[in-house]
Amino acid sequence: AQSVTQLGSHVSVSEGALVLLRCNYSSSVPPYLFWYVQYPNQGLQLLLKYTSAATLVKGINGFEAEFKKSETSFHLTKPSAHMSDAAEYFCAVSGRLNDYKLSFGAGTTVTVRA
């Protein structure tokens, strides 16, 4: 079975500051890990995914995440926050490639201060 835990339900950052969202996973098999973003009343959009090809994964909108097996973590970062980054972010895990029967974390809401 696979699961993820997102640390911090809410993160507030200043525009231009580093964004760091934390995700730890638990998996009995090599995991496939994802970060999604959700804007109000919208569906989920994939930011990036880890499929074992490279531990540092670059995604859309300047986000990246690093897979650290020793720490069972897959934290999401963006060097400089923009007002448009205000949204809810979800970490998710799957046990198989191209399998979107995902287990999601509870989400982290990001607010960006001007």
Next chain:
Amino acid sequence: DTGVSQNPRHKITKRGQNVTFRCDPISEHNRLYWYRQTLGQGPEFLTYFQNEAQLEKSRLLSDRFSAERPKGSFSTLEIQRTEQGDSAMYLCASSFSVGGGGGRGTEAFFGQGTRLTVV
């Protein structure tokens, strides 16, 4: 193709009534997933189809819930005798996948969801 389409976007119903939601996936996608998302939580997997076959159902999917995907195209999710606890956002996603682990595939694209309120 404009992506995954879900209808209606919003539904308010009285407790005890039946409701049905529809999902139209991206046309060439063979897999279709249903999720439920309650306020302040991440989406929870309900069920998924490969073509017209329903391959897995979560324990969250009680006997009052049924999903179909006739002809492997659009899908419907029906909730019978709705309860207030069914109030949630119901999300549909579709993807394309060939073969087992390691096969070709695309990411899953999500629809905008149907928000159900049971009063």
